Amino acid sequence: MSQLKHRLHEIIFEADSPAGKTFDLLLIVCILASVLVVMLDSVGSYQARFGRVFLTVEWVFTALFTIEYILRLYCVGKPWKYAFSFFGVVDLLSILPTYLSLFIPGTQYLLVIRTLRTIRIWRILKLAQYLHEWDYILKAMRASVRKIVVFLVVVVTLVVILGSAMYMIESEETGFTSIPRSIYWAIVTVTTVGYGDIAPRSDLGQMLAALAMILGYAIIAVPTGIVTVELGQARKEVSTQACPECSREGHDPDAKHCKFCGAQL
């Protein structure tokens, strides 16, 4: 029994053995296929023609994912810990909406929750051994997060004031019907998305908008700079040897002595 559990764990949770790799590959194909079905199901013409097929396929995938979820709960060491982990919740959210659709008629909203199962493909990173790269990006993002928060506070303030000013300057006909909508315009502009559904038409409005864009041109550089510097830092730290005495890492490439205990590297 315990051996079966161990074997299952190896197949389902790990990707080192051939069986584990095959399982992960099959799983990812199933996930992508099921997300594709959800997508196609939302297209009116396909829904009309293949609605029944989609429903059947959806139930087959749900059955498969349910079996997988139960097996995961069964073979994992601490079932509750898995159940409340990020991937545990996502796994549950992948199957729940289909069952709920039996009791709740409006399946519209449940359809959307089903697409959350796309997140499950992040497991592909484990398969392709991209976890190292994932850690690298995550590390840099974590180091950047406080600086980017500061930056965002500044941008939000700027966008609120810019939006309010445009609400005052532009007439309602051009789309600036309220301050929240004007702030929406300001965000669309400063992030250089620029839909054009709302655009200033008065001379003063266009002047202010032009100023905002040129400033935004310089502002867009800040988060890029922050992340680049932290990525550069994270890359340096990745490739360094551990100290032979205190075993701590993070030494510079040109370091000759451990920066923590002073021992020779």
Next chain:
Amino acid sequence: MSQLKHRLHEIIFEADSPAGKTFDLLLIVCILASVLVVMLDSVGSYQARFGRVFLTVEWVFTALFTIEYILRLYCVGKPWKYAFSFFGVVDLLSILPTYLSLFIPGTQYLLVIRTLRTIRIWRILKLAQYLHEWDYILKAMRASVRKIVVFLVVVVTLVVILGSAMYMIESEETGFTSIPRSIYWAIVTVTTVGYGDIAPRSDLGQMLAALAMILGYAIIAVPTGIVTVELGQARKEVSTQACPECSREGHDPDAKHCKFCGAQL
């Protein structure tokens, strides 16, 4: 008396004590709520239904901010210095428009000035101890400012010439009705915002626009590069203590021993 002053200063201006933190938190909630009210007040349908509520809430917040402003003036060491400091002026601008609206009928413009109080949430940075990150970004921005000014002078020249050329090439029907408007288009294009409210339709115009975009693609790199380099520089300088033995610099912020000779820092 002096003790009350001191205690008030601690609560209102500092964020080290629990009372100070609570005050700052309450203040920020009030600021955000009052800005939200100003925003909702500008939406036609809400204004029609809740206009009276908004007015009452606005007066309550104004009263609170007025008391806060007076207390700040009272407990600070040099009241005039505070009154003319950046935050002092912003604090005053947060309450003045509401009082002025009693005498001046057109509240439209005053509505907008009220959103300036959003700037007050920058105090949140003090609360969350993000001041270090703020200094870091500010340092890099200050080091970049001269280089970005040079860059902007070049971009402005480019945009004026590009706009003028397009005014000549494109007919008035496509939106290029004057040189200032064509320059507005050029700015919208070079910054990659691209509303599409004005867009070239002639062959020559589209060719020139395409050229401008591809060039702009390379140009956008310059401010990003400048800020990135300065951010990298600022990050390095954060911790430039020299080794007391070999006098070499470039140690990490967490270093305890010189990485070159192993001496204690």
Next chain:
Amino acid sequence: MSQLKHRLHEIIFEADSPAGKTFDLLLIVCILASVLVVMLDSVGSYQARFGRVFLTVEWVFTALFTIEYILRLYCVGKPWKYAFSFFGVVDLLSILPTYLSLFIPGTQYLLVIRTLRTIRIWRILKLAQYLHEWDYILKAMRASVRKIVVFLVVVVTLVVILGSAMYMIESEETGFTSIPRSIYWAIVTVTTVGYGDIAPRSDLGQMLAALAMILGYAIIAVPTGIVTVELGQARKEVSTQACPECSREGHDPDAKHCKFCGAQL
């Protein structure tokens, strides 16, 4: 015979001799001219007036490219290896569509395949000795590829969920007619392209869109950071000769003496 082959190889495949340079230059002019003809041929008014001229010119270029292709096959050491190499296939695809158009009436699709011959101008890099720069960029791109894949997996997931949510929130009239189309909108938004053909109009939709843009503002920084760091790394590695005396690395490409001990490199 073998000497003719050798001489031809020198002219056609290499760019060191004056004849080789002239050949490459002529070839690039021909390629650009033939691509220009394909382009102009697709413009209705030009096609009506100069259709016959375009056809003649196209056949002349095809004849020239065919001769060139045969000569390449003839003079290269291993003809099969060339035929199945990247440039070999592109060279064949440059002439095949014109011949096929004799047998297949709908030339529309063949027209487009002809533009693939644009790729052949990459040979210009050999001529202008830009191969070093090409290698440099390629090296950095190769080092970035795994990190960017991880990043893209995250972005794709984000875009699928964002698109699905908007499909749920926005009504069909505003263009969000299906999940795939909503995902298309999400991609247009997160990449800051922002056509505006589909744009949220409801309050909730605009709020979510604004959030997506501000997040995207920080996200866009990641690939830029990755590539920048790798380009910086590639630039450093270009010249990593170690000092023969002190064995230390990190010398500049133009260094003649070790910057640490002064020994000759």
Next chain:
Amino acid sequence: MSQLKHRLHEIIFEADSPAGKTFDLLLIVCILASVLVVMLDSVGSYQARFGRVFLTVEWVFTALFTIEYILRLYCVGKPWKYAFSFFGVVDLLSILPTYLSLFIPGTQYLLVIRTLRTIRIWRILKLAQYLHEWDYILKAMRASVRKIVVFLVVVVTLVVILGSAMYMIESEETGFTSIPRSIYWAIVTVTTVGYGDIAPRSDLGQMLAALAMILGYAIIAVPTGIVTVELGQARKEVSTQACPECSREGHDPDAKHCKFCGAQL
């Protein structure tokens, strides 16, 4: 006489003396004012009302610039060298169109050439002593130019193929009327400008466009990375001491020996 010449040169060409600074400042005010007049002159309603005033002001400025141009020719050491230098040509182009408008009736085109005088404000950089920053950016741009050319060749190829494919996929009604226009769309998309005047509407077209955007998301990183690395390099080189023996610069911050002659720094 020679002393007058010398004095004039000091005032007109240099910005060290108070008189020189005042002259440069006045000149820049005149340039900006005259460009403003050209801009306003192109606005229909202003032209109708103030056309005569604009004409008078334009002639006054032209007279002033003519005197300035003659004085420059007079006091400079080598008049011909100045006349054919970049700024010499720009200075001439600033006055020529107004005189030509006496003989040629269609002043439309001449109006535009007049805006070229905006380039003259680059002289402001000399005044504000921003030349160092200008050199810094220029140096990095020069070092980047070959790499960016390689990058542009790749982007151009990509854009041609993408445009041709979209021309094939999309029907003419959506704006993809010819290959050149489709290439224009491709450039608008890949550079993330995204006007939306031409946008794919078919499923396949939107899929290809989405792919192009996500790829473009990674591609946009390359020129930014190149320029950032070169700016970082240029910054390093700026701050280094010259070798006491061979006087050459460009040593690394941690260098102890000259990398050219091996002497101690």
